[in-house]
Amino acid sequence: MTYNHHKDHSAAAAEFLVNKERVQWHDDALWFVRSKRDKAAFALPEWEGLRTQASAIKDHTLSCLDEYLQQFEQNAARNGIHIHWALDAQEHNDIVYSILARHGARKIVKSKSMLTEECHLNDHLEQKGIEVVDTDLGERIVQLNDEPPSHIVLPAIHIKKEEVGAIFHKHLGTEAGASDPQYLTNAAREHLRQKFLTADIAITGVNFAVAETGSIVVCTNEGNADLGVHLAKVHIACMGIEKIIPRTEHLGVFLRLLARSATGQAITTYSSHFQRPAAGSEMHVVIVDNGRTTQLGREAFRNSLKCIRCGACLNTCPVYRRSGGHSYHNAVAGPIGAILAPNLDMKKNADLPFASTLCGSCTDVCPVKIDIHDQLYQWRQVLVQEGYVATGKKAGMKVMAAILSSPGRFSMAGKLARKMLKWFPRLAMNGKLNPWGRQRELPEVPAESFREWYKREHGK
Amino acid sequence: MSREKILEAIKKNKPAPKELPEVIGFASTYTNLTITFAESIRKAGGELITVQDMTSIPARIRQALPGMQRIADLVNESPDTYRHLLNDPASLEVVVLKGRLAVAENGAIWLHESDCVNRVYPFITQHLVLIVEQHTLVGNMHEAYVIMGNMMNSYGVFIAGPSKTADIEQSLVIGAHGARSLLVFLVGPGV
Numbered sequence: 323m324t325y326n327h328h329k330d331h332s333a334a335a336a337e338f339l340v341n342k343e344r345v346q347w348h349d350d351a352l353w354f355v356r357s358k359r360d361k362a363a364f365a366l367p368e369w370e371g372l373r374t375q376a377s378a379i380k381d382h383t384l385s386c387l388d389e390y391l392q393q394f395e396q397n398a399a400r401n402g403i404h405i406h407w408a409l410d411a412q413e414h415n416d417i418v419y420s421i422l423a424r425h426g427a428r429k430i431v432k433s434k435s436m437l438t439e440e441c442h443l444n445d446h447l448e449q450k451g452i453e454v455v456d457t458d459l460g461e462r463i464v465q466l467n468d469e470p471p472s473h474i475v476l477p478a479i480h481i482k483k484e485e486v487g488a489i490f491h492k493h494l495g496t497e498a499g500a501s502d503p504q505y506l507t508n509a510a511r512e513h514l515r516q517k518f519l520t521a522d523i524a525i526t527g528v529n530f531a532v533a534e535t536g537s538i539v540v541c542t543n544e545g546n547a548d549l550g551v552h553l554a555k556v557h558i559a560c561m562g563i564e565k566i567i568p569r570t571e572h573l574g575v576f577l578r579l580l581a582r583s584a585t586g587q588a589i590t591t592y593s594s595h596f597q598r599p600a601a602g603s604e605m606h607v608v609i610v611d612n613g614r615t616t617q618l619g620r621e622a623f624r625n626s627l628k629c630i631r632c633g634a635c636l637n638t639c640p641v642y643r644r645s646g647g648h649s650y651h652n653a654v655a656g657p658i659g660a661i662l663a664p665n666l667d668m669k670k671n672a673d674l675p676f677a678s679t680l681c682g683s684c685t686d687v688c689p690v691k692i693d694i695h696d697q698l699y700q701w702r703q704v705l706v707q708e709g710y711v712a713t714g715k716k717a718g719m720k721v722m723a724a725i726l727s728s729p730g731r732f733s734m735a736g737k738l739a740r741k742m743l744k745w746f747p748r749l750a751m752n753g754k755l756n757p758w759g760r761q762r763e764l765p766e767v768p769a770e771s772f773r774e775w776y777k778r779e780h781g782k
Numbered sequence: 783m784s785r786e787k788i789l790e791a792i793k794k795n796k797p798a799p800k801e802l803p804e805v806i807g808f809a810s811t812y813t814n815l816t817i818t819f820a821e822s823i824r825k826a827g828g829e830l831i832t833v834q835d836m837t838s839i840p841a842r843i844r845q846a847l848p849g850m851q852r853i854a855d856l857v858n859e860s861p862d863t864y865r866h867l868l869n870d871p872a873s874l875e876v877v878v879l880k881g882r883l884a885v886a887e888n889g890a891i892w893l894h895e896s897d898c899v900n901r902v903y904p905f906i907t908q909h910l911v912l913i914v915e916q917h918t919l920v921g922n923m924h925e926a927y928v929i930m931g932n933m934m935n936s937y938g939v940f941i942a943g944p945s946k947t948a949d950i951e952q953s954l955v956i957g958a959h960g961a962r963s964l965l966v967f968l969v970g971p972g973v
Contacts, residue, residue, distance in 0.1 A: 351952050368808040378803045385800045388792040407785035459958055460949035476949065483951045503953040511959060518959070519872055535934065545905045545945040545960025552902035563788065570931050574807050574924040577940075578888075585948070588822060588888035589923075592905075592960070593940040600901055600937065611788045619795030 330673040335645035349643040351479060356637040358586025359687065366578070375575050377691035380628035383566055384618065390533040390566045391609065397536025401598045404606045411441035414610045418443060418525070418558055421606055422452060425556055427522035431514075433540070433547035434458040435527030436474050436631060437560050437610060439653040440666075443525075454525075455517045457546040459510055466493045472647025474654055475584050475633035480646050514546070524550035528561035528607070529630070530576060534569045537597035538607065541580065541590040548594050556604045559596070563614050564627040576630060579689040583632035617665045622700045626661045628690040635684035635694055641677050650674060657684035661697045664705065672710035675701035736771050743767045810921025815886040816968065819919055822889030826943030827956050828964035839913065839967055843878065846965055847909055850875045856899050857913055871900070877907035881941075883918040885926050890940035891966070892930055901937055905945075910961035912941065916970025 329337075339345055363369045383390055395405045408414035414437075422430065430447065432438065432454055444454045444465075456465045460477035464470065467489050471477030478486070487501040496509045526547045530539040538559050540547045551557045567576065581587040599605035618624050636642045636656030647655035652663040652671060657678060663671035675698045684694040705711050706719070725735045744767055770778075812818045816832070823830040831842060840855060847853075854864040855878040861868060868874075879898060881891035891912050898904055920926050930938070945960030956962065 354952060371808060375803050375806060378800070379806075381797075381800045382802045385797050387796055388789045391789065391792070407783070407788055409784040409787055413784060457959065458949070459947045463949065476952075478949055479952075483953070486950050503950040503955050506950055507947060507955040507958060511957065514959060515872070537934065543945070544947050544958035546958070548905045548939070549902070549959050552900075552905065563792070568802065569806075570934070571806050571924070571927050574922070574927045578923050587942075588825070589885075589890050589940065589942050591826070591941065591943050591945060593890065593942075595934055595938045597934055597938075598936040600895075609788075611784075611791070615788060615791035615795055618792060618797075621797070624795075624797065 329649075329651070331645065331649050331651070331677040332673065334649035334651070335641075335677070338646045338649055339644065345644055347482070348480060348646060352637045352643045355476070355585060356634070356687075359583055359634055359637065360586075362582035362586040362588065366582075372575055372579055373689055373691050376579055376630075376689055377628065379567060379572050379575065380690050383568060384564070384624060384627055387563065387566065387618070390568055391563060393533040394531055394536055394566055395609075397534065398607060399536070401536050402605070403536065403599065404604070406606060406608045408608055408610045408612070410612050411610075414441045414560065414608055414612065415443050415446040417608050418560070419447060419450060419452075421556065421558055422447070422523060425522060427556070428452055429517070429521050430454045430523050430525060431457050431517055431521040431546075431550040431554065432525040433527065433542060433550055434461055434477070435525065435560055436653055437527060437562050437612075438525065439471065440612065441560075441610070443560075455514070455521075457514055457517065457544075457550055458542070459507060459544060459546075462510060462514065463489060466490075470648070470653070472655065473633060473636055474631050474656075475636075480648070518546075518549045518553050521550060521554050523556040523558060524554040525558045525560065526551060528559050528565050529580070530567050530573060531561055531565045531607070532568075532570055532573065533566055535597060537595055538565075539573060539577075540594050540596065541577075541592065542594075543585075543587075543591045545592050548592060551596070552600070555602070556606070557596070557599065558606045558608065560608045560610065562610050562612070564629070580630055580632055583634040583687065583689040613666050617662070620665070622704075623661060623665065623697055625692045626658065626665075626694075626697060628692055629658050629662075630690060632689055634687040634689065638683045638687050640679060640681065640683070645677065650677065657694045657698065658692070661694060661701060664701050668705060668708060668710050672705045675699075675705065676711075676715075733771070733773065740767050740769075740771070807924030808922070810887065810925060812886055812921050815919040815921060816916060816970075818886040818921075819884060819889060819968065822886060823943070823964075823966050826889045826964075827946055827954075828889065828943045828966055830966045830968060832968045832970075834969075834971060836913070836969060839878075839969075842967070843876065843911055843965070847876055847911075847963075850909065852876070854878065854903075854907075856903070861899055868900070871902055871906045874903070874907040876909045876911060877903045878911040878913065879904060880913045881918070883920060883926060883929060884914045885921075885923060885940075886919055887922045888942055890923075890926075890942040892926065892938060892940055894934070895937040898937075898939070904939070904941060905960045907961055909963045909965070910941070910944070911965045911967070913967045913969060916968055916972070 463478040472480040483501045490496040642656040660674035682695045853876040884891045944964040945958045947958040
């Protein structure tokens with residue numbers, strides 16, 4: 323279930339790109355979701371106003387985050403919810419395990435939580451002999467296939483229905499060769515019903531935690547979070563510190579944005595508000611830092627903590643769509659993952675901010691107005707300065723900087739390039755020297771530059 | 783302790799204070815809430831039937847969901863009537879509950895803990911029937927939270943349509959883990 327860290331993004335992407343038909347299929351599937359998002363967003367005349375409000379609420383919250391976390395803690399405790407604090411992934415996993423151990427729990431059902439992916443909770447619990455069943459259909463598919471999710475909202479977006487059929491045939495005993503989504507979903511429903519009915523403890527993520535009431539909100543389309551929680555005697559909800567919002571009324575803004583941005587739905591099927599454990603049961607919330615306070619201190623990157631995990635930036639990203647989620651070797655893939663990951667480990671994730679064309683589409687669709695492509699650009703500066711970037715890329719950038727910073731040198735370089743390319747047309751696109759040239763050809767070289775043409779046509 | 787360390791680190795690293803926006807949300811401008819609500823239910827994969835009053839509902843349910851035996855109508859009858867059924871919630875075929883308010887813009891119906899009777903009923907039943915009174919319709923989520931804000935003190939859920947998934951090749955499948963269908967009765971003299 324862990325990622326292959328030996329391959330950087332471009333090497334992993336190159337492998338993904340070998341099967342052209344599959345790349346096109348992946349690209350189209352995500353663009354379809356992006357198109358649905360556009361339709362849903364444009365249907366609301368106040369869409370941009372909602373984004374502005376959401377962004378401002380999150381900015382304010384980050385500026386008083388310590389106060390809101392304490393307010394949340396107080397109110398939740400008053401409602402009978404147990405609150406735990408974890409500095410890092412290890413402590414988070416230890417806390418969850420200690421709750422399971424206290425109850426002698428052996429069977430766990432878990433709804434979608436990117437935080438528990440980030441902390442590798444499943445591995446930790448399985449090593450201790452505990453059965454953890456991911457109950458979101460997409461997450462169950464990748465879990466059975468022994469691989470991590472490739473997308474934060476659509477975990478199995480990289481898998482074809484025939485392959486799901488083969489996975490279910492092997493693990494759930496469905497008919498060989500079956501690939502009908504209705505049939506396969508129904509098989510998973512029957513299989514997971516048994517898991518829900520026999521689980522000791524349910525683990526969920528948290529979409530929003532409301533400070534003024536001490537309640538948490540969990541959104542699903544399948545109903546898997548609620549089925550798990552209501553049938554188990556203990557509910558453990560795991561959240562990053564950035565999930566806090568100040569007031570109940572703010573939910574109106576975020577719930578209008580979340581599903582529209584994620585899948586183009588007006589709202590998820592279920593938006594569940596947990597404020598108090600049910601009679602006779604127990605509820606825990608684990609509040610996790612794991613590098614988030616460090617990111618809060620990085621002025622250029624703290625905006626990334628506003629993220630509500632809708633996945634819109636993944637769906638729109640031309641690099642994500644054509645390289646696949648696994649090429650990002652991080653729990654959160656895509657543009658937002660590429661600005662969160664280097665904060666966790668600069669060395670391991672130095673390649674990710676370069677996995678972007680900086681086209682800015684991610685920033686355009688972000689419901690909380692995170693300046694994603696600017697942050698990707700800024701991470702590149704930081705990673706070069708800190709010495710985490712390969713020397714070839716660094717040397718090339720130095721030459722480019724020298725040329726682009728002087729008009730004289732720029733004009734001279736242009737002239738030279740036009741001559742050289744006429745004589746040696748494949749030189750600039752030699753795949754060994756320039757990876758961009760591997761699948762590309764240059765247009766024909768013009769005889770003169772725009773400046774030369776302008777001077778000639780318009781005199782001085 | 784980790785709690786103190788986290789709070790200390792936030793204090794040290796957080797940006798300068800920023801104000802909350804003075805106005806939150808937008809007033810809705812839907813001219814006919816019933817029509818908008820009906821359209822939203824349809825888009826969310828549910829079915830909507832309008833009725834003048836509650837009397838015809840039990841018959842309409844049997845008509846819409848033929849062959850169902852294990853029906854618990856928790857709106858018109860007391861839960862005691864269904865003791866034998868409710869002891870084994872996993873066997874429930876149809877559960878009838880009443881929503882407290884509903885949102886025209888997205889078809890979301892709000893149920894408070896007491897409206898669910900038991901938190902698991904709306905999720906574990908094979909088919910869900912929700913009754914909504916027309917006068918409880920609001921335009922959008924902002925308007926809903928103004929009304930609901932103080933009604934929440936234990937558990938509550940917005941339900942918009944039947945359980946669904948598109949996790950296999952983006953093909954929409956109705957009936958993932960929760961209810962396989964949602965039937966909404968909108969009740970009001972003018973509907």
